[in-house]
Each structure stands twice: as structure tokens, then as C-alpha cells.
Amino acid sequence: MNKFKDFFNSKKSVAVIGLLFACFFLYTNLQTYFHLKYFxxxxxxxxxxxxxxxxxxxxxxxxxxxxxxxxxxxxxxxxxxxxxxxxxxxxxxxxxxxxxxxxxxxxxxxxxxxxxxxxxxxxxxxxxxxxxxxxx
CATH class of the missing domain: 2.40.50 (OB fold (Dihydrolipoamide Acetyltransferase, E2P))
Structure with missing residues (x-):
């Protein structure tokens, strides 16, 4: 439990959440791009x-x-x-x-x-x- 609190209090959590957000953004935009290009x-x-x-x-x-x-x-x-x-x-x-x-x-x-x-x-x-x- 203590490691969990330490993770969210560190700068690492912001980086991980930012990376997940960027991956989701890229996935949705690339999915739209490829669907409209190939299908x-x-x-x-x-x-x-x-x-x-x-x-x-x-x-x-x-x-x-x-x-x-x-x-x-x-x-x-x-x-x-x-x-x-x-x-x-x-x-x-x-x-x-x-x-x-x-x-x-x-x-x-x-x-x-x-x-x-x-x-x-x-x-x-x-x-x-x-x-x-x-x-x-």
C-alpha cells in the first residue's frame, strides 16, 4: 500500500498517465486514418x-x-x-x-x-x- 502512495506522489505517475493518454490519442487517430484510407x-x-x-x-x-x-x-x-x-x-x-x-x-x-x-x-x-x- 505504501508503494502505491509513493507512486502517485512521484513524477513517474504523471509520466505514465501522460504516456497512456498519448497512446490512446494515437490509437484513435491512426484507426480513423487507416480505416478511411484502406476501407x-x-x-x-x-x-x-x-x-x-x-x-x-x-x-x-x-x-x-x-x-x-x-x-x-x-x-x-x-x-x-x-x-x-x-x-x-x-x-x-x-x-x-x-x-x-x-x-x-x-x-x-x-x-x-x-x-x-x-x-x-x-x-x-x-x-x-x-x-x-x-x-x-
Missing amino acids: SVYGIAECTEIDIQNTNTYAAYKFYVDGKRINGSIQLGSIVYLGWVGKHFKVQYSSKDPEINDLLLSKPVYDTVRIKKAGFVIKVQEKKEKRNQFRD
Whole structure:
């Protein structure tokens, strides 16, 4: 018991905890990198919301893989466009684990046939009747 207290009171404990944290950080980032590099598949995602938390801005999105809905989010940089909500973009995900994914905001998708095949319902806006100023 005394050795346990001595370990946490020493500088060695900070080094060990720091090393474990660094290993975990490297593992998660390298796992994402290798999954997207070697098992990459592309699909279509819909941006569902843009959320601002303190100084960070996130875009939440959803897409479907084999009928299963996958939710994801991506941290945005300084360029934020609120018009992205409800729009469709390409998404890159791992064929082994679709929870590992990345939204490609630079690649919007406009083809309604492909959007429907991806599992989304297209919302059709009703045409508004134009006002005729000469009609009574």
C-alpha cells in the first residue's frame, strides 16, 4: 500500500498517465486514418444541424448503410454556412465500421435520384401563386 502512495506522489505517475493518454490519442487517430484510407466507401449524407458551442462549430449529419441510420458530426473551421442544413453531401466511411466517417462539405450532391437511392425523402416545395397586380 505504501508503494502505491509513493507512486502517485512521484513524477513517474504523471509520466505514465501522460504516456497512456498519448497512446490512446494515437490509437484513435491512426484507426480513423487507416480505416478511411484502406476501407473507404462513399455515400450520401444529409446535414441535419449546425451547432455552435463556445468557440467551436459543429455540423451534425446522418446517412444510411444497409438501411441502418448512422449519425455523425464534424468540426467546422471558420467558414460556416447555415444554408447547409437540409442539404446533401458526399460522406466517406469505413466499410468495416461505418461509425468511422467524414462529411465532405466541398462535394454537394444535387442528383435527386441518387439522394432517393441513399434512403432520403425529397421534400417538394409547393409553388406559390404569383401575385398578379392587374387581376381583381
